[in-house]
Every structure is written in C-alpha cells, then in structure tokens.
Amino acid sequence: MDAQEFKEAANATIDDIITYFDTLGSRNVVSTVEPGYLRKLLPDEAPQEGEPWAAIHKDMEAKIMPGITHWNHPSFHAFFPCASSYPSILGELYSAALTTAAFNWICSPAVTELxxxxxxxxxxxxxxxxxxxxxxxxxxxxxxxxxxxxxxxxxxxxxxxxxxxxxxxxxxxxxxxxxxxxxxxxxxxxxxxxxxxxxxxxxxxxxxxxxxxxxxxxxxxxxxxxxxxxxxxxxxxxxxxxxxxxxxxxxxxxxxxxxxxxxxxxxxxxxxxxxxxxxxxxxxxxxxxxxxxxxxxxxxxxxxxxxxxxxxxxxxxxxxxxxxxxxxxxxxxxxxxxxxxxxxxxxxNQAVYGNKASDGGLVTDYREWQIPLGRRFRSLKIWFVLRSYGVKGLQEHIRRTIKMGEGFAEALRGRSDLFEIVAGPSFALTVFRLAAKSEGASLEERNAQTKALYEKVNATGKMWLTSTELDGRFAIRLMTAVRTTETEHIKTAVKTLVEIAEEVLRG
Amino acid sequence: MDAQEFKEAANATIDDIITYFDTLGSRNVVSTVEPGYLRKLLPDEAPQEGEPWAAIHKDMEAKIMPGITHWNHPSFHAFFPCASSYPSILGELYSAALTTAAFNWICSPAVTELxxxxxxxxxxxxxxxxxxxxxxxxxxxxxxxxxxxxxxxxxxxxxxxxxxxxxxxxxxxxxxxxxxxxxxxxxxxxxxxxxxxxxxxxxxxxxxxxxxxxxxxxxxxxxxxxxxxxxxxxxxxxxxxxxxxxxxxxxxxxxxxxxxxxxxxxxxxxxxxxxxxxxxxxxxxxxxxxxxxxxxxxxxxxxxxxxxxxxxxxxxxxxxxxxxxxxxxxxxxxxxxxxxxxxxxxxxNQAVYGNKASDGGLVTDYREWQIPLGRRFRSLKIWFVLRSYGVKGLQEHIRRTIKMGEGFAEALRGRSDLFEIVAGPSFALTVFRLAAKSEGASLEERNAQTKALYEKVNATGKMWLTSTELDGRFAIRLMTAVRTTETEHIKTAVKTLVEIAEEVLRG
Incomplete structure (x- = not known):
C-alpha cells in the first residue's frame, strides 16, 4: 500500500467512522451472531499474494460489523462504558503513526514527558x-x-x-x-x-x-x-x-x-x-x-x-x-x-537498555513503573480530550449522564408496583429488581421473575443490560454514562422495562 | 468536535502521517531535547474551556515532534524495530472507532473470533x-x-x-x-x-x-x-x-x-x-x-x-x-x-460478567487467557497486514532485511583492521567491537575504544545504535530490520563507522 492508496483508504475510513457514529442508534446493541460465525466466512490460511484494500474494506462491513457489539450505542446500559470520542480517535491515529516502544525516556522523550x-x-x-x-x-x-x-x-x-x-x-x-x-x-x-x-x-x-x-x-x-x-x-x-x-x-x-x-x-x-x-x-x-x-x-x-x-x-x-x-x-x-x-x-536491568539519560537519573523510565517493557503513546489521546473538551466540557458530560441516571431511578420509583430499587442511583448506575408479584413470594420466585424480565429486555436487541447478584438476590444494573445516550433513550428504556415487567408480573 | 471538524482534522492528520513517512529520513533519529523540555512548553493545568483543534494540531509539530525518537527512521539500528505500516495504521483507526472492552465473546464476537x-x-x-x-x-x-x-x-x-x-x-x-x-x-x-x-x-x-x-x-x-x-x-x-x-x-x-x-x-x-x-x-x-x-x-x-x-x-x-x-x-x-x-x-468469576454464551461453554472468553480484563481489537491490524502484504510480501521483507544485515557484516569483515565481529550476522543483527589497536591491548582499553566509537557515532544524530556487554566485552549492536531501511542507508552506516573507527584508532 503506497502513500496514495493509504490516503484514499484512510479518508474513506474516516467517512466510515463518521457514518458509524451517525447511524449507530439504528443498529442492534448486541451482536446476534452465533458462535463460530466468522470462521465460516474466512479462508483457513493467510493469502500468499497481497490483496487490494478494496477487498479488505468490503469485508469490514460484510463480515466484521455483524460481530460487533456497540459499546457506544446510546442504549448500551451494560457493565460500565468503554468511551470513545473524535479527539481521542485522533490521538490513537497519531500514536499509531509515531509507533514507539517508549520504555525509556530516550526512546521518545515526548512520550514520557507528556x-x-x-x-x-x-x-x-x-x-x-x-x-x-x-x-x-x-x-x-x-x-x-x-x-x-x-x-x-x-x-x-x-x-x-x-x-x-x-x-x-x-x-x-x-x-x-x-x-x-x-x-x-x-x-x-x-x-x-x-x-x-x-x-x-x-x-x-x-x-x-x-x-x-x-x-x-x-x-x-x-x-x-x-x-x-x-x-x-x-x-x-x-x-x-x-x-x-x-x-x-x-x-x-x-x-x-x-x-x-x-x-x-x-x-x-x-x-x-x-x-x-x-x-x-x-x-x-x-x-x-x-x-x-x-x-x-x-x-x-x-x-x-x-x-x-x-x-x-x-x-x-x-x-x-x-x-x-x-x-x-x-x-x-x-x-x-x-x-x-x-x-x-x-x-x-539489562545491558542493552543502558543509556546516558537513564544513568544520569534525571529522567523517568516508565518501564520501571509497570509490568510490560514497551508502551504506546497513550498520553496523546488524553491530552487531546482534556484540551478539546476542557474541564468544563468534561464536567458537563458527567453531570448530564448522572442526571439521566437519576431520572431513570425516579421513573422506576414512580412505578413501585413494578420495580424495587436495590441500590443507587449512584454515579449513573441504578440496580433494581422486579417487585414481588405477591406478598409471600419466595426469593427463588422473585429471582426467576427478575431474570425473566432481564432476558426478555435483552432479547429485544434494542438495549443491553447486565445483571448481578447481591446477597442471593438477582438484580439488574442499568448504567446511563455513554456519551451518545440522550434522555429520549432513557425514556424508551423505561417504556420497554414497564411493558415487559407488566407482562412478566401478569404471566 | 463535531463530525465535520473531525473529518477535516482527521484528513489533515492523514496528510501529516504521509508527509512524516516521506520525510522521515531527513530528521535526526534520536530526539535531542533536554530532560524536562516539555514542561516548559505546556501550561500547568488542563484548560477550563475547550480549545479548537487548530491550537492542538499546531502543538503537535511545534512541541511534540522535537521529543520523538523515530523508530521507523531508515537509520534506526538500535534494539529491535517497532514496526509500522499503512495497513496496520488503518487497523488501529478502525479499532479506535469500534472501541470495545472485549473481555468476553459476547462483548464483540468479531473481536474474539478474528x-x-x-x-x-x-x-x-x-x-x-x-x-x-x-x-x-x-x-x-x-x-x-x-x-x-x-x-x-x-x-x-x-x-x-x-x-x-x-x-x-x-x-x-x-x-x-x-x-x-x-x-x-x-x-x-x-x-x-x-x-x-x-x-x-x-x-x-x-x-x-x-x-x-x-x-x-x-x-x-x-x-x-x-x-x-x-x-x-x-x-x-x-x-x-x-x-x-x-x-x-x-x-x-x-x-x-x-x-x-x-x-x-x-x-x-x-x-x-x-x-x-x-x-x-x-x-x-x-x-x-x-x-x-x-x-x-x-x-x-x-x-x-x-x-x-x-x-x-x-x-x-x-x-x-x-x-x-x-x-x-x-x-x-x-x-x-x-x-x-x-x-x-x-x-x-464475578456475577456481572456472567452471560449465556460463556455459560454454554461454546465460546472463548479471552479474559481467561491474560492478565488484564479488557482488550482492544488488535487482530484487525494483524489481519490487514497479513492480507495487504500476503505471505510472500512478508517473506520478501524478512529476506531483504536479513540480506542487508549480511551485507553489513560482510563490509565489516572487509575491514578487519577496524572491526571484529563478536556475534552474527544473525536475523539481521550484527554485534561487533573495534579491532585491537595493538596486540597487547587490555580488555579495559578495548572496551573504552569501542565505547568511544559507539558514542561518537550516536552523537552524529544520523543513526542510532545500542550496545551490550558479553562476558565483560563492550560491544555494539547494529540491526537492519526496519521497513524503511535501504541498502544505501547501510552503506552510509558503514562509511560513518569506518571514518569514526579510523579516528578512534588513530586518536
């Protein structure tokens, strides 16, 4: 791949990425492929001859995207988020170009100092x-x-x-x-x-x-x-x-x-x-x-x-x-x-890593602060994000997502006939379970019903929740900290939860 | 940063990267900044308000690049290489966009399966x-x-x-x-x-x-x-x-x-x-x-x-x-x-990571194969490189760089008045020291002279070598496995080594 091919491929990839984020909400949150799906689609061996980018690029949408679970989907409420943002992607891009195993200061002073x-x-x-x-x-x-x-x-x-x-x-x-x-x-x-x-x-x-x-x-x-x-x-x-x-x-x-x-x-x-x-x-x-x-x-x-x-x-x-x-x-x-x-x-120590700057003791060699030896230029993306958003921008993001979590918990509280909050809202996370169907419901019955709610909601493919167990009680976690999530997505989540909870409690 | 700003910034970054690789050879291999250079150039705190990309971008060339040691420079002969290639950079770019903490199969089946x-x-x-x-x-x-x-x-x-x-x-x-x-x-x-x-x-x-x-x-x-x-x-x-x-x-x-x-x-x-x-x-x-x-x-x-x-x-x-x-x-x-x-x-195990696919035992959850929990989509760049180059392209790269290493060793052997090969050439690495100035030269004298050669060569800034010590003998390593290195760079390296070796032995 020469420079011109790279330029065309990279510019097309940038367009792909923008389209991806713009249309993310219309995809299923969680991939629905069956285990082993990809092996059926790919050859058993690496090709002997190099392939043109067009062939590789085509496989991205056709073969890879169906197997992606979208962590930046507005209805991703599972685990905790795995962030992404445009300035951060630029940081990764520069880091890839300036690739360096900056284990010692001299291996790229900017990597250590930044x-x-x-x-x-x-x-x-x-x-x-x-x-x-x-x-x-x-x-x-x-x-x-x-x-x-x-x-x-x-x-x-x-x-x-x-x-x-x-x-x-x-x-x-x-x-x-x-x-x-x-x-x-x-x-x-x-x-x-x-x-x-x-x-x-x-x-x-x-x-x-x-x-x-x-x-x-x-x-x-x-x-x-x-x-x-x-x-x-x-x-x-x-x-x-x-x-x-x-x-x-x-x-x-x-x-x-x-x-x-x-x-x-x-x-x-x-x-x-x-x-x-x-x-x-x-x-x-x-x-x-x-x-x-x-x-x-x-x-x-x-x-x-x-x-x-x-x-x-x-x-x-x-x-x-x-x-x-x-x-x-x-x-x-x-x-x-x-x-x-x-x-x-x-x-x-190892002789090959000796150098004047390290021996002089004036510099930090981050290999001594970590398990691995080599390291990527990860501070770039942090620098880009801190500067692009500014502290105020980050505060706004945190406050907005915490507030959505509070709104979600408030909505559940308004339907105490259907839901019981087990913990939270705390840091944009609410943990809840289905209300008891009858006064004398056993722990096992309640767990089974909450689990039924949980599985039916996830089966819609429209949102993704994860679960936990607290002192034997099965409970559902809903997290509202993804950048792309808006109040409308929380409203939809509540609506879906209410409908399915009513169905489970009726059933 | 909105989609349009990202598009412009990313396309400009792609151009930067191409220019970087095209002009890499004209830069000093090793950064020459002094310890602490960057702190003098940056504020003490993150900005409160977000900054435009133009301000950040300007700082890349002005403040970061002087602190970069160029691992893909054709005259980088230190350590071992830290590779880069255009298809691989595209892999990093997609990986950044599809960011996922794919610790379990379900967290993005494609990440695990690919x-x-x-x-x-x-x-x-x-x-x-x-x-x-x-x-x-x-x-x-x-x-x-x-x-x-x-x-x-x-x-x-x-x-x-x-x-x-x-x-x-x-x-x-x-x-x-x-x-x-x-x-x-x-x-x-x-x-x-x-x-x-x-x-x-x-x-x-x-x-x-x-x-x-x-x-x-x-x-x-x-x-x-x-x-x-x-x-x-x-x-x-x-x-x-x-x-x-x-x-x-x-x-x-x-x-x-x-x-x-x-x-x-x-x-x-x-x-x-x-x-x-x-x-x-x-x-x-x-x-x-x-x-x-x-x-x-x-x-x-x-x-x-x-x-x-x-x-x-x-x-x-x-x-x-x-x-x-x-x-x-x-x-x-x-x-x-x-x-x-x-x-x-x-x-x-932890309750929150439980899911049907894992419980069914049909899938690989790579968190169980490694120290960390989360993981990036690193197989993409491997896939892109294997496909873009093809096995033959990779073989060609390895054979070409091994051959350059043999050529380098051959050149040193041709000047046995100046150099003694200690080990290699082996896998594009040659380890050598300066020939003895006189028959009775002590180990210390020979080490000091080889070290003088080593330091003078590195001080030119035109190439980077690392050293080692073998049974008390100080020796220089020269590796020829960087993608951008061509025969002409090896010739220049030999020429520089010969000139400085003659100077040291004369001195």
Whole structure:
C-alpha cells in the first residue's frame, strides 16, 4: 500500500467512522451472531499474494460489523462504558503513526514527558491530593496502565516488595547472607495476605492469584451501603492476627462494579492506624480502585461528597479515562504517592537498555513503573480530550449522564408496583429488581421473575443490560454514562422495562 | 468536535502521517531535547474551556515532534524495530472507532473470533506445529498480548498453577482441607524455581519477581554460540535437585536480545526428559520467547534452519508482530499447546460478567487467557497486514532485511583492521567491537575504544545504535530490520563507522 492508496483508504475510513457514529442508534446493541460465525466466512490460511484494500474494506462491513457489539450505542446500559470520542480517535491515529516502544525516556522523550504532565493535569482536575503529583512533596506521580487490572497488580507487587523490605532484614545486616534472606522472605510471603471486599472488582483476586499470595474478601453489607467500614476491616485484621497472617495490602473501592458503592475511607484509615500506624514498617498498602466512578471527580461537588482528599492517607489510586471520561480504551491512570515503591519492585536491568539519560537519573523510565517493557503513546489521546473538551466540557458530560441516571431511578420509583430499587442511583448506575408479584413470594420466585424480565429486555436487541447478584438476590444494573445516550433513550428504556415487567408480573 | 471538524482534522492528520513517512529520513533519529523540555512548553493545568483543534494540531509539530525518537527512521539500528505500516495504521483507526472492552465473546464476537482465526493463520505461516492451533489436536490456540513481557508472565503463572495441581494433592483428596492444602501450596511454592539463561530477556526475571518465586539464570557461553545446551541445562537441574529446589519453568529463546542466538531445542528437551518425562506430573514448562526473531519463521528456510517443529515438545511460544512483521505496537502473539492451562490459572468469576454464551461453554472468553480484563481489537491490524502484504510480501521483507544485515557484516569483515565481529550476522543483527589497536591491548582499553566509537557515532544524530556487554566485552549492536531501511542507508552506516573507527584508532 503506497502513500496514495493509504490516503484514499484512510479518508474513506474516516467517512466510515463518521457514518458509524451517525447511524449507530439504528443498529442492534448486541451482536446476534452465533458462535463460530466468522470462521465460516474466512479462508483457513493467510493469502500468499497481497490483496487490494478494496477487498479488505468490503469485508469490514460484510463480515466484521455483524460481530460487533456497540459499546457506544446510546442504549448500551451494560457493565460500565468503554468511551470513545473524535479527539481521542485522533490521538490513537497519531500514536499509531509515531509507533514507539517508549520504555525509556530516550526512546521518545515526548512520550514520557507528556504522560507525566497530562497525568498531573488529570490529578489536579480530579482533586487528588498533591502527594500524587509528579511535582508534589513525596516523589509521587502518575503512569498510564492498560487497565485497572494491571494497576491493581502493579500496586500489589509494589506493596509486597515494600512490606518485605520493611519487615525482613536486608542481606548483609547482622551477617545475613543472600540465601538466608531469601529463605526468610519465602517464609514471610507464606503468611502475607491481600485484603479486599466481596464487592471489590475481581481483578484484586486475580492479582493475588498471580502473586501467589493469600487473599481474603471482607463481606460488605447492605445496611452499610455495601461499603467497607471501620468495624468490618478491624474485625478482619484481628482475625488475621489471630491466625498468624500478615495483611500487607487492601483494595478499597470508589464505585464498586455491582452497585457503585464507596468504601469508608475515614473508617479504613482509622482501623489501619489501630493495626500499624501509618508510615510505620509493615503498614498496610491501600490501593483505591476508582476505575469507573473516579471520572466523576472532575466535578467539585463529587470531590466534596466523596471526601477525596482523604486518599492522601493511602498509597495508590487508579481511574480509567477509558470508561466514563471520553478517552478510548486503553487509558487507565494510576497514581502513587512515592514512585520509588514502584521502581524498587519493578526495575530489572539489562545491558542493552543502558543509556546516558537513564544513568544520569534525571529522567523517568516508565518501564520501571509497570509490568510490560514497551508502551504506546497513550498520553496523546488524553491530552487531546482534556484540551478539546476542557474541564468544563468534561464536567458537563458527567453531570448530564448522572442526571439521566437519576431520572431513570425516579421513573422506576414512580412505578413501585413494578420495580424495587436495590441500590443507587449512584454515579449513573441504578440496580433494581422486579417487585414481588405477591406478598409471600419466595426469593427463588422473585429471582426467576427478575431474570425473566432481564432476558426478555435483552432479547429485544434494542438495549443491553447486565445483571448481578447481591446477597442471593438477582438484580439488574442499568448504567446511563455513554456519551451518545440522550434522555429520549432513557425514556424508551423505561417504556420497554414497564411493558415487559407488566407482562412478566401478569404471566 | 463535531463530525465535520473531525473529518477535516482527521484528513489533515492523514496528510501529516504521509508527509512524516516521506520525510522521515531527513530528521535526526534520536530526539535531542533536554530532560524536562516539555514542561516548559505546556501550561500547568488542563484548560477550563475547550480549545479548537487548530491550537492542538499546531502543538503537535511545534512541541511534540522535537521529543520523538523515530523508530521507523531508515537509520534506526538500535534494539529491535517497532514496526509500522499503512495497513496496520488503518487497523488501529478502525479499532479506535469500534472501541470495545472485549473481555468476553459476547462483548464483540468479531473481536474474539478474528483473533482466534488470524492467530491460526499466523501459526501456520510461521510453521508452528499443529498443537498450537485452535483447531489442533490439543485444545491449543493463540491470544494477542500487549508485549512479550506479558506473555512470559502469563506463561509463568500458568506453569506454576499446572505444577502445583500436579504435585500437591487437591483439597478433598484423602480428607485434605482447603486450609491444609493452602499450607502445602505455600511450602511447595517456596521451593519452586524458574529458570532462564544469562541472555534470556529481562522480562523472565521480572515475571519471577512478580510471582515472587526463585529465579536462576544459567550461564551461556560464546563457544556454544550463546545458546542454552543440553549439558548446561542438565547441570542446573542437578544443582537444583541437590539444593531441594524444584524447577517448574524454563524460558528458552529463539533470537536473544543481545546476539540473536537460538537455544538448543533438541538439547533442552533431552535434558528435561532425563529430569521429568514429558507429560508426567511435575514436568518443566518450557516457554519459547521468539519475540523478535520469530518473525523470520515466515520463511520456510528459517523454519528449517531453526527446526521449529521441535517446539511441539514445549508448552508456549510467543513472537511480536510489532517488531519485525509490519504490525504496529502492540501485537505480541502468544500460543499455548493447551488453553486449559491458562484458563485454570487465570479464570476469576464475578456475577456481572456472567452471560449465556460463556455459560454454554461454546465460546472463548479471552479474559481467561491474560492478565488484564479488557482488550482492544488488535487482530484487525494483524489481519490487514497479513492480507495487504500476503505471505510472500512478508517473506520478501524478512529476506531483504536479513540480506542487508549480511551485507553489513560482510563490509565489516572487509575491514578487519577496524572491526571484529563478536556475534552474527544473525536475523539481521550484527554485534561487533573495534579491532585491537595493538596486540597487547587490555580488555579495559578495548572496551573504552569501542565505547568511544559507539558514542561518537550516536552523537552524529544520523543513526542510532545500542550496545551490550558479553562476558565483560563492550560491544555494539547494529540491526537492519526496519521497513524503511535501504541498502544505501547501510552503506552510509558503514562509511560513518569506518571514518569514526579510523579516528578512534588513530586518536
């Protein structure tokens, strides 16, 4: 493909993309293909001779599009959003052209420096305390990870390393040999435990699986708003101590996946202070997973209601601009209070990566802040979105979508004969179930009926909902945070839900 | 930014990209900015009001481009390449538009299915044995990872899980409680060790750090062509046994970073068969890291010379299309012989991710094959490149760049008064040092002179080389695998090297 062919193909693709967004609402939200559909449509092997773009392009609409589930469809109410916006797409385009494996500063200084700068911009916009800024008092800073899963894994690895450094003597101290220290570390590791709650995202458990460390999920209760409390954490810490286990990590959440609950930051820090004082050797590392709801912190009223300043007592914080903040997947923004915690845990040297700038210590080499070596130029799309929308534009987007969520919940409340709200509205998420058909309806009956409602609505293809289970109760989640969603789509959703709920309750 | 503004901005960006590639050769390869250059040019905070695209666009050339190191520059001879091509950029563009967090099949069936299909295409093109195909006899298959680092980490996690499953009784067996099994696992883990060589990529050591397991690097020797041999591995296995350690994982390499050496696959499988028979409980998982050189397997003559069919005795294989095979970063193609090894190690459930297709077991949910949850539509760019170039086009690219590497080495050999080849040419990489100035020159003197050559050449800004150290010898690597590099650039490189080598040896 030469430059002229590329120009024509790319301009046509741009037109495709515009048409796609303009007509998105007329497609089914969820793909309806059968498993294995694509294998029937494609050859078994790569072609020997190159093909013209026209042949490839034709296959995009004919073979690929039927298999796409449209995450930016206005009636996508499932999971959390996977954002997209025009400025962000331009960022991806430049990033692809300037392709670089910018693991070290010298590999493309702009990739590293823009990332540090836009993550400072973001931290300020979210109202994070200064300790998470690269220019702050504690050598903190931000780094873009691919996903919140990678962020929690990175945090947990750094936390384990910090804990071992603080609680096991270093080789050399008191004549301790390298081998003796390794044995002590092995014994210590076998007692260490990572904590989370029953509503913490599953990536925390996955991180513990990868580390090969013990994991405990503290049960959170409806009466506490599904938040981890001081009492709940204190009880778990005591239980660990009684069993000779050593908690070294806690995944706290701002906006759980199931119900968008927020853990009690004040209570958590109080319980931990009673366990090991903050800053003392063996303190528990607290990672705040704000993957979805962290986006709402662009609004001062949310900074206030969540008391976000309290996270200065914790160690790391992560939010995904690629969920609710108009940046394409992937852009998980991970902040630490002290970058040395990452570097000490993750720095591995190899002769070929040596260079003057790194050796001089004046630059950041982001490979030491993450699991992979190479990295894409992801800060470009963040920069483009922050500048194109401006902080006010982002605030408007968040407030508008939260308001739609409130409107949706209000509509359900107006039909309490049909629906019962289980949680929310919280951060544009409402969780609900079908009202009981009769007073004495059992849990199983109610679950079956709510499930029937859920499946019938999804079967229409006109909207997509996901479900959850809370203390044995099957419940439906409806999220209103997609950029393209308008009030009319929420009205249609309510109308559809009411019709099908009436049908299920009658049936 | 509305559709019309996007169209104009995107079309202008396409023109920028074409101009960029057309004029790339006239730029300095490596950015010459000083650390901190960009902070001086940008505001301290995100703007409150949105900015027009024109303002952002202007900053791209003025502020970002000076900080770019050009990995697709024809005189980029450092590290390994970070590929780019027009069809691949189109793949990134569509991927950005169709943004999706396709962790489950239903989240966009095309994302999962195209990935499975193109990785089968690729496996066949590379001559991998059928056990690595999704349609093969052993439930194998491929998955795109972000980087070879993530692939080796994923393999190591799966290997540990498999080893523990095979060597520690399951809970319930013989009345073993969950808690008792966990204790046994902890003890076993403290004895397990991951093996690699002194030339294995540092990501293997990093993976072991993340797992928190022991790690041993077996020394490889010049006289063995820097390859791991049967004897070397057998000796390490014996040493581990003598110390009560249990090897569970070996990272073998096809094309080491430093010298592009290839470990002895036949010898490795023989040494392992003497340790634990293949397929028996407690066998050592072998991961083949072919991150860079695996690309050359598109040529039948390389499949033959490397005896690639032997990898059927091993467990996983990884190569990066984003290095030498014209696909933009990131596209690390990871293959396993049995997908259940991944799923059993990495599957973590959460109610919200449940769906009929997954529950029915008819589909692949790639979240169970990787560390992160979400994933981009990366198979598109692979599909576009395989189709646009065709297998023959890829073979031509590999043969052309290998030939340039041979031409370069030949030129150095023609000036044995100035240069000594330390390793290669192998897979378009040549490693060399300056000839001794006098017969009795010490290692230190020779290192200093080679380093002087290296630094003076890089200081010209006209080309970029990286260095390594082999048994204490400082050496220069020169790689000729970038798409835009032509014979004339190699001639210029030789000319520059000769001039500066003469100057250093005279000096």
């Amino acid at each position: 990332e540090t700068i836009v993550l400072d911009w973001l931290a300020k916009t979210l109202g994070l305390p200064a300790c998470f800024l690269s220019t702050g008092p504690t050598r903190g800073g931000g780094v873009i990870q691919g996903s919140a899963s990678e962020a929690v894994l990175t945090a947990m690895v750094a936390a384990r390393d910090k804990y071992l450094r603080e609680t096991v003597a270093a080789a050399g101290e008191g004549g301790l040999t390298e081998e003796e220290r390794e044995e002590r570390v092995m014994v210590k590791r076998s007692r260490m435990v990572a904590l989370a709650t029953t509503l913490t995202h599953s990536s925390a458990k996955k991180a513990a699986l990868i580390l090969g460390c013990r994991f405990r999920a503290i049960r959170v209760r409806e009466e506490d708003g599904y938040a981890l409390t001081r009492e709940g954490l204190a009880a778990e810490l005591a239980a660990c101590r009684a069993q000779g286990l050593e908690p070294f990590f806690l995944a706290a959440t701002l906006g759980t996946t199931d119900v968008c609950s927020v853990d009690d930051f004040e209570g958590i820090s109080a319980a931990l202070a009673d366990h090991v004082p903050p800053g003392a050797p063996g303190e528990v590392w607290v990672h705040v997973d704000a993957a979805y709801a962290g986006a709402a912190l662009v609004c001062p009223e949310v900074q206030e209601s969540t008391r976000i300043g309290l996270v200065s007592r914790f160690h790391s914080f992560d939010m995904n601009m690629h969920k609710w903040l108009l940046v394409n997947f992937d852009a998980s923004c991970f902040f630490v209070r002290n970058r040395e915690w990452l570097v000490q845990a993750l720095s591995v | 990935e499975t299909i193109v990785l089968d295409w690729l496996a066949k093109t590379l001559g991998l044995p059928a056990c690595f195909l999704s349609t093969g006899p052993t439930r194998g298959g491929g998955v795109i990872q972000g980087s070879a680092s993530e692939a080796v980490l994923t393999a190591m996690v799966a290997a540990r899980d498999k080893y523990l499953r095979e060597t520690v009784a399951a809970a319930g067996e013989g009345g073993l409680t969950e808690e008792e099994r966990e204790e046994r696992v902890m003890v076993k883990r403290s004895r397990m060790v991951a093996l690699a060589t002194t030339l294995t990529h540092s990501s293997a050591k990093k993976a072991a750090l993340i797992l928190g397991c022991r790690f041993r690097a077996i020394r490889v020797r010049e006289e063995d062509g820097y390859a791991l041999t049967r004897e070397g591995l057998a000796a390490e296995l014996a040493a581990c046994r003598a110390q009560g350690l249990e090897p569970f994982f070996l990272a073998a390499t096809l094309g080491t970073t430093d010298v592009c050496s290839v470990d002895d696959f036949e010898g490795i499988s023989a040494a392992l068969a003497d340790h634990v028979p293949p397929g028996a409980p407690g066998e050592v998982w072998v991961h083949v890291d072919a991150a860079y050189a695996g690309a050359a397997l598109v040529c039948p003559e390389v499949q033959e010379s490397t005896r690639i069919g032997l990898v059927s005795r091993f467990h996983s294989f990884d190569m990066n299309m984003h290095k030498w095979l014209l696909v933009n970063f990131d596209a690390s193609c990871f293959f396993v012989r049995n997908r259940e090894w991944l799923v059993q190690a990495l599957s973590v």
